[in-house]
Amino acid sequence: MPEENNKNKWEPRIIAFFCNWCTYTAADLAGVSRLKYAPNVKVIRVMCSGRIDPQFILQSLASGADGVLIGGCHPGDCHYSEGNYKMLRRFRLLQRILKSMGIEKERVRLEWISASEGEKVKTVINEMVDTIRELGPLGIPLNILEYNKDLIETKTEENRKEEVEYV
Amino acid sequence: MSEKPKIAFYWCASCGGCEESVVDLAEDILMVADAVDIVFWPVAMDFKKSDVEAMEDGSILATMLNGAIRTSEQVEMARLMRKKSKILIAYGSCAHMGGIPALANEFESTEILKYIYDDAPSVINPEKTRPQMSYRDKSANITLPAFRNIVRTLNQVVDVDYYLPGCPPTPKLLKQAVLTLLSGKLPPKGTVLSPDIALCEECPRKDSKPAELSFTHFKRPHLVIAEDDKCLLAQNIICMGPATRSGCEALCINGNMACSGCFGPTSRVKDQGAKILSSICSNLKATTEVEIDKVLDEIPDPVGTFYRYGLASSLLRKKIPEGI
Numbered sequence: 248m249p250e251e252n253n254k255n256k257w258e259p260r261i262i263a264f265f266c267n268w269c270t271y272t273a274a275d276l277a278g279v280s281r282l283k284y285a286p287n288v289k290v291i292r293v294m295c296s297g298r299i300d301p302q303f304i305l306q307s308l309a310s311g312a313d314g315v316l317i318g319g320c321h322p323g324d325c326h327y328s329e330g331n332y333k334m335l336r337r338f339r340l341l342q343r344i345l346k347s348m349g350i351e352k353e354r355v356r357l358e359w360i361s362a363s364e365g366e367k368v369k370t371v372i373n374e375m376v377d378t379i380r381e382l383g384p385l386g387i388p389l390n391i392l393e394y395n396k397d398l399i400e401t402k403t404e405e406n407r408k409e410e411v412e413y414v
Numbered sequence: 415m416s417e418k419p420k421i422a423f424y425w426c427a428s429c430g431g432c433e434e435s436v437v438d439l440a441e442d443i444l445m446v447a448d449a450v451d452i453v454f455w456p457v458a459m460d461f462k463k464s465d466v467e468a469m470e471d472g473s474i475l476a477t478m479l480n481g482a483i484r485t486s487e488q489v490e491m492a493r494l495m496r497k498k499s500k501i502l503i504a505y506g507s508c509a510h511m512g513g514i515p516a517l518a519n520e521f522e523s524t525e526i527l528k529y530i531y532d533d534a535p536s537v538i539n540p541e542k543t544r545p546q547m548s549y550r551d552k553s554a555n556i557t558l559p560a561f562r563n564i565v566r567t568l569n570q571v572v573d574v575d576y577y578l579p580g581c582p583p584t585p586k587l588l589k590q591a592v593l594t595l596l597s598g599k600l601p602p603k604g605t606v607l608s609p610d611i612a613l614c615e616e617c618p619r620k621d622s623k624p625a626e627l628s629f630t631h632f633k634r635p636h637l638v639i640a641e642d643d644k645c646l647l648a649q650n651i652i653c654m655g656p657a658t659r660s661g662c663e664a665l666c667i668n669g670n671m672a673c674s675g676c677f678g679p680t681s682r683v684k685d686q687g688a689k690i691l692s693s694i695c696s697n698l699k700a701t702t703e704v705e706i707d708k709v710l711d712e713i714p715d716p717v718g719t720f721y722r723y724g725l726a727s728s729l730l731r732k733k734i735p736e737g738i
Binding site (some may be wrong): 297300301302304305306308309322329332333335336337339340341343344347348349350385387390391394397398400 | 486489520560562563564571683684685687688689691692694695696698700701703706707710713716717720728729730731732733734735736
């Protein structure tokens with residue numbers, strides 16, 4: 248959470264999807280080892296990185312997240328044998344779509360973090376927060392509000408009639 | 415003689431194909447014309463906007479509005495039709511999800527105008543003349559609608575009651591919709607008037623779809639003659655069928671073309687493009703980044719392929735311009 252005295256200052260908001268068997272356990276380990284990392288990440292536990300529908304990632308960004316972090320088991324280590332490969336393939340194609348839609352590739356990051364790598368959770372989160380801080384806010388909901396200003400501007404039938412009246 | 419229910423048709427950013435689909439009712443259009451009064455239909459009948467303005471609010475039973483919303487005039491007309499109609503139906507892919515015009519959401523409006531009026535190979539415009547929003551000469555003050563920076567679906571502008579999907583909707587669906595409206599037994603608001611299952615369910619090639627697909631490469635439809643009795647995905651051709659609502663009776667498949675997704679997703683899916691991406695990627699054989707990219711690079715334009723009709727209604731909606 249942002250500190251009390253600079254409430255208005257923008258802070259990166261990152262949604263993380265961590266797989267139950269590896270990365271989430273690693274985040275637990277980071278916790279019990281009392282490792283400190285940036286508080287900008289909201290972690291959502293999923294059973295497998297293969298469970299992460301690309302819609303989750305897009306929905307996070309569209310709802311105002313500045314970045315999405317995905318953590319899964321190392322290749323070959325998936326609890327369900329190949330869920331992480333599915334995630335990897337979706338990630339590769341999703342990155343191309345994000346690029347076409349003007350979203351920097353650094354905003355969505357995929358990392359393999361095993362249950363014993365508590366230290367890596369810390370490093371990755373800190374790195375990602377720094378990167379996003381550098382990039383600035385993504386602000387999709389604000390962009391949409393900005394676009395929607397033209398709907399308010401659009402004239403009503405009544406005053407438009409005046410405008411086209413012949414002089 | 416009791417008064418017949420009133421129906422109106424209107425078009426916004428569209429190609430005219432939806433209007434054509436109304437005519438495609440063929441003899442059935444006589445049934446429609448018998449049952450209802452068409453009170454506004456700019457493409458076919460001579461009514462003016464002022465005629466609509468003079469109507470009582472809510473006096474039209476239903477308006478079928480096709481086309482996406484790009485200009486201020488379209489917003490204005492959508493609002494007018496909404497006010498005058500009991501039921502507003504988003505007719506066709508463009509009104510439903512943005513359609514082809516919404517692919518322009520990959521660009522800023524300034525980029526589009528620059529291309530059209532300066533850069534296109536067929537344009538000679540050394541003075542860089544652009545259309546002005548208003549022009550005053552001796553006798554009149556002439557105005558043009560504003561060209562907005564984003565293409566919208568109809569429901570992003572006004573409240574929509576029902577959706578008739580398709581590019582264009584089939585005459586069969588239109589006929590069903592009109593019969594439903596006349597019967598008075600209306601489905602819940604927001605219903606897409608087409609079966610809520612994936613196209614694969616009604617695909618004539620369903621039985622040839624393997625339980626497990628395993629893509630090692632993709633073929634682009636114009637570079638290959640597809641076998642006409644085998645699932646197109648099984649032939650390594652991208653088919654949007656698994657992520658697309660049924661109801662079209664697999665028209666394109668019957669023409670040996672892959673589904674391009676014009677009916678939009680089923681009600682369980684928010685973002686059609688993300689869903690087909692998910693499905694296709696799950697079924698790739700490759701497991702290393704290099705191999706994966708090699709196969710996926712055979713889809714040259716993922717946004718144009720997966721969001722061909724749905725960019726305006728997708729989660730991201732519009733490209734984020736550089737440098738803001």
